[in-house]
Amino acid sequence: MNYRPLIWLAVATFSTGIDGYVLAGLLPAIADDLSVVEAVAGQLVSVFALTSALAAPVLSTFTSRWERRRTIAWSLWVFVLGNLIVGLATTYAIALGGRIVAALGACLLNAAVTGYVIALTPARDHGKALSFVLGGWMAATALGVPVGLLLGQSSWRFPMLLVAVVGTIALAGILLKLPRLHLPAATLAERLRPLGQPRLIAGLLVTTGILCSSYTCFTYATLILRPAFPAGWMMILIMFGYGLASMLGNAVTGRLADRFTPLRVLTVVLAGLLADAVLGAITFRLVPVGAVLGVLGLFWFFTAGIGNGGAAVPQQARLASFAPDSAAIVMALNGSAISLGVALGGGLGGLTLAAGAPPSGLLVVAAAVLGLTLTLHLLVARSRRYDAVPA
Structure with a gap:
């Protein structure tokens, strides 16, 4: 090629x-x-x-x-x-x-x-x-x-x-x-035809939930980590590490999705992200500013990078299986779901800060969004019936 x-x-x-x-x-x-x-x-x-x-x-x-x-x-x-x-x-x-x-x-x-x-x-x-x-x-x-x-x-x-x-x-x-x-x-109606599946709509909302929780924190990561890493050059290195963590997560889950099922891999990733957000929220609330907070803060951020980078492959594979004859359109709609999640995450984080919450409080919000997203994912997984896309 x-x-x-x-x-x-x-x-x-x-x-x-x-x-x-x-x-x-x-x-x-x-x-x-x-x-x-x-x-x-x-x-x-x-x-x-x-x-x-x-x-x-x-x-x-x-x-x-x-x-x-x-x-x-x-x-x-x-x-x-x-x-x-x-x-x-x-x-x-x-x-x-x-x-x-x-x-x-x-x-x-x-x-x-x-x-x-x-x-x-x-x-x-x-x-x-x-x-x-x-x-x-x-x-x-x-x-x-x-x-x-x-x-x-x-x-x-x-x-x-x-x-x-x-x-x-x-x-x-x-x-x-x-x-x-x-x-x-293609007409707009043809592009939106797969939305006739309730199961697919729920699956797209899972995508939105993943990105919303991610960007609730990522958009304001500089503020969250600033108590432990006040120097600007430190954030440069940290963002570099986050990028590498995302690449690692994407590579690993891509292989695991082929070996196991996308459903199982995505379930583990979502559960891991939820646990990471909860532990991160507890860490920033209870641990005083210092070296320990820095180490635990990096653990939270890089683990989130692995999970957020790793969710993409199994989620796309799952969505494509809902409407295999319309995979290209489904992926385009998934792109819109991603953008919507990013917008909601940034907006939700901004409203949380404007309400007077400390930056670390964003992890609590992210954990709540992840809890709802994991619940929705499990409900979709329990449904065995695949709705056909209208011809």
Whole structure:
């Protein structure tokens, strides 16, 4: 299989990966520069995710008749433009508008890239090709985010400009090297048809719950860990470790899902995440500031990284099994469920902080969300009846 054309798609997902994670480590600097509180600054993450969740199905349908390379190029250009607006913003309102523009490009880009890779490669190579392209996102969590945070020590705007530069490089490569590709158009009704399954809707809500609990804490991780790690360079190393932990979780559960069942693997992951959140909440409440809190705080954060990174593969496999004939559409809807969870998590965390709770109180909220998510997952698992997708 020739991976050369796909390299530029991997670079594109690398840029969106940096954008998706780096802001969480820069909230104090953003809040100070734009004269808002940190909880409000966190909504720059939430509005991006909420826009992506709502716009992805609509934009994908609207552009479904477009040639695929054209769709990818235009969506990447809009994403780059949005990051330039954020990087040059003089007010919070302008930055918020830039995040909305960037989200419109990113959500369409992710859907277009997935469809392009599946259509371009033989069925036997779909897994490897998608892994290669989406590996750009995973690499961003381990490499791009620490680099972005390092640049952010001088100014939080530099990482946004870095994303724009990387996206522009990817855009040039896509226009020069990516072959043209036309795909059959689809209506919005066809894209949403799998939602006729109550079981699938519940499964998508599990995805939303996982991401909501994750981003309730991850968006404000700098605030949660600041008592034990006050220096900015420490958070750079910690975010690097979180990215590696996520990659490890993704790799391990991918192998386990093949050996066992996705249901069993996902159940263990959700139970582990819940236990980790509960123990983390107890730790930050009872352990005084010092070396012990630092070690236990890192254990909580990195374990959450393993679990959050590891939940993706078994969850996607489970959802695809609910509607095997509509797997591509189900994965697109799962993308919207992910974005919705990110938006809800950032918003829920912001409301919790605005209500006067300490940053460590976010772990209690995350544990409650995980408890509901695990309960819903088990209820879905107990249902043996698979609803057929309406023809």
